Amino acid sequence: MRDMMRLFLIVTLFSAFSGGLLAAVKNGTEKRIEYQQLKFVKGPTIKKIMKGCSNDPLVDRFVMSQGKQKINFFVGVFDSKPKVVALESFGQGVDGPIGVITAIDVDTDKIVGVGVTTLHETPGLGTRVKTEPWFSAQFKGLPISNPFKVKPDGGQIDAISGATISSRGVCAGVNASIETYKRLKPEILKKMKAYKG
Amino acid sequence: MAKSVVQEFTKGLWAEIPPFRLVLGLCPTLAVTKTVENGIGMGIAVTFVLVCSNVIISLLRNVIPKEVRIACFIVVIATFVTVVELLMQAFTYPLFLALGIFIPLIVVNCILLGRAEAFASKNGIIASMADGLGIGLGYTLALGFLAMFREVLGSGTFFNIPVFGPSFKPFTFMVQAPGAFVCLGLMLCIMNMLGKK
Numbered sequence: 001m002r003d004m005m006r007l008f009l010i011v012t013l014f015s016a017f018s019g020g021l022l023a024a025v026k027n028g029t030e031k032r033i034e035y036q037q038l039k040f041v042k043g044p045t046i047k048k049i050m051k052g053c054s055n056d057p058l059v060d061r062f063v064m065s066q067g068k069q070k071i072n073f074f075v076g077v078f079d080s081k082p083k084v085v086a087l088e089s090f091g092q093g094v095d096g097p098i099g100v101i102t103a104i105d106v107d108t109d110k111i112v113g114v115g116v117t118t119l120h121e122t123p124g125l126g127t128r129v130k131t132e133p134w135f136s137a138q139f140k141g142l143p144i145s146n147p148f149k150v151k152p153d154g155g156q157i158d159a160i161s162g163a164t165i166s167s168r169g170v171c172a173g174v175n176a177s178i179e180t181y182k183r184l185k186p187e188i189l190k191k192m193k194a195y196k197g
Numbered sequence: 198m199a200k201s202v203v204q205e206f207t208k209g210l211w212a213e214i215p216p217f218r219l220v221l222g223l224c225p226t227l228a229v230t231k232t233v234e235n236g237i238g239m240g241i242a243v244t245f246v247l248v249c250s251n252v253i254i255s256l257l258r259n260v261i262p263k264e265v266r267i268a269c270f271i272v273v274i275a276t277f278v279t280v281v282e283l284l285m286q287a288f289t290y291p292l293f294l295a296l297g298i299f300i301p302l303i304v305v306n307c308i309l310l311g312r313a314e315a316f317a318s319k320n321g322i323i324a325s326m327a328d329g330l331g332i333g334l335g336y337t338l339a340l341g342f343l344a345m346f347r348e349v350l351g352s353g354t355f356f357n358i359p360v361f362g363p364s365f366k367p368f369t370f371m372v373q374a375p376g377a378f379v380c381l382g383l384m385l386c387i388m389n390m391l392g393k394k
Contacts, residue, residue, distance in 0.1 A: 007265045014269050018276035025280050029287040036290040 038072075042101060042117050046086055049103045049113025049136075050076040057086065060195045064184060071180065073188060075195045076103065076112075082195040084112050085188055087180060091172030094165050096120035098129070100173030104144060104181055106189060114139040114174055119166070126166035135160055135167070139174060144182070147175045202327045209331025216339045216381070217388045221307040225299045226340060227377040233356050236344030238292045239299060240337025242285065244330065246277045246303055247312060251329035254317040261318070270313040271304070278303045308332065346380055347371045 038058055046057050053076035060075040060082075076084035086103035099117035104110070116130040129135055138157050139148065148171040149155020152164060159167035181188065200208075213219055216226045222243075230236045250273050254261075261269045282300045285293040293300065303309065312332055317325040348354055351371030353361045370376045 007262055010260070010262060011265050011268055011272070014272045018272055021276060022279050022283075025283050029283045032287040033283070033290075036287060040290045040294065 042088065042099075045101050045115035045117050046074055046103075049101065049115045050074075050084060050086065051113075053077055053084065054080065055195065062191050064187065064191075066180065066184070073191070074101075074103075075192055077195060082192040083107060085181070085192060086112075087177050088117060089173045089176035089180065091169035091174075091176065093119060093121050093169035094126050095122070098166065098169040098173055100170050100177065102139075102174050102177035102181075104178070106185075106192065109144050111139045111142050111144060111174075114170070116170060116173075121163070121166045126163045128160050128163055129166045129170050132160065136170070144178045147171075147178070202323055205324050206327040206331040209328065209333070209335040210338065211335075213332065214335040214339055214388075215308050215332055216336065216343075217385055218392075219308070219311070220385070221311055222336065223381070225302065225306065226343065227374070227381060229296055229299050230340055230344035230347055230377065230380075231351070231372045232295075232348045232354075233341055233344045235292070235295050236340035237337055238289070239296055240333070240340045242281050242296075242300060243303055243306065243308065243336050244333025245281055246274065247309055247333040247336075248326060248329040249277045249280075250274045250309060251312060251317040251325040252322055254313045255320060255322045255325035258318045266318065267310075267314075270310060270318075274309050274313065275304045308336065343380060343384060347376060351376060 043058055050057055055075070055077040057074035057076050060077070062073050062075070063070050064073065065071070071087055074086040075082050076086065078084060084103050084105055086101050088099055088101045090097035090099055092098075096119075098119045098121070101115045101117055103112040103114070105112050114136040116136065119127065119130060121127050121129070135158075142148075142156070148157055150157050150159040150164060150167050150171055152159060153168070155171070157167065157171055209215070211218075215221050216223060225239055225243075229239045250270070253273050254270060257269075278301060281303070282293070285296075285300060312329060316328045320328070345355065349360060350368050351373075353359055353365045353367045368376075371380065
């Protein structure tokens with residue numbers, strides 16, 4: 001019995017120590033990892049949909065919390081005016097959430113661009129919402145007054161055949177971003193004034 | 198008589214080079230050697246974990262009761278693997294994306310547990326460190342070598358730089374799974390022929 005207790009104690013100590021070490025490393029690297037993820041996962045998408053802006057939207061970002069959630073807003077400067085704001089929201093796909101970045105022109109309330117960041121869809125089917133540029137290009141220039149729906153649901157967006165659910169997920173992501181934008185618009189505008197080209 | 202530290206180090210580079218002589222750790226060997234960069238990145242990650250876990254296990258070899266030694270070894274190894282995973286995310290994010298699941302899977306790599314059980318738990322710290330470094334570098338070399346063949350023939354590039362003219366048609370077979378098996382088989386064959394004398 002005594003032996004058993006000793007074994008138990010040693011394994012517990014080992015685990016506790018490594019748990020502490022891991023927590024320390026995680027704390028130390030958290031900020032950097034966050035930036036790296038922004039740079040390599042969201043970065044290319046943001047740069048693509050904000051083509052032509054004169055600043056770096058990854059640097060010019062601000063955070064607003066909504067309930068428990070923290071949302072990153074990326075500012076795009078065009079003609080030396082902060083004109084576009086982009087944010088990421090998630091829509092439900094087949095195998096998990098689809099991350100969608102939506103860029104909105106704050107003057108005209110129209111979509112500047114939409115881009116998919118992370119997804120867990122079926123390769124070759126659902127992943128086409130990310131790999132086929134024509135799909136996200138459909139949103140470009142449309143007003144944000146009405147929520148987006150795919151054509152099978154009576155909406156205006158052509159779904160990718162074989163990937164209706166994934167297409168619906170992207171629409172849901174865009175709609176979620178629009179809703180957040182509409183709700184927080186006065187504050188967003190206030191914060192955006194700080195960024196000049 | 199105990200071998201010298203230099204011998205412990207050099208044995209990993211030729212006499213006991215992991216994938217070819219020990220024939221351990223084959224799963225990542227086959228999976229990540231599509232490009233030299235990935236192969237060497239994986240090798241370095243394994244080397245780091247191997248050296249750290251060998252040192253810690255050797256240091257604690259008189260504290261760890263032999264009934265629970267495997268559990269303790271796994272805890273040590275898993276801790277360092279997670280540390281590597283976090284560091285990779287923080288500093289070399291694209292490599293982390295390329296290696297994906299094979300980083301956490303280092304935990305179940307037989308080389309690590311094999312060295313812990315067969316060497317570090319019976320030898321001193323300096324010898325264990327030399328052993329870990331030697332085996333790790335041997336593994337890196339082997340992965341780099343295998344990846345060189347596969348990348349040069351399979352994609353016509355070396356470290357992502359094209360080495361042949363534009364008229365070169367790559368043997369796509371080499372970067373696919375069967376190519377990995379064939380390539381590894383040929384390497385083992387050559388190693389055995391050389392080792393026969």
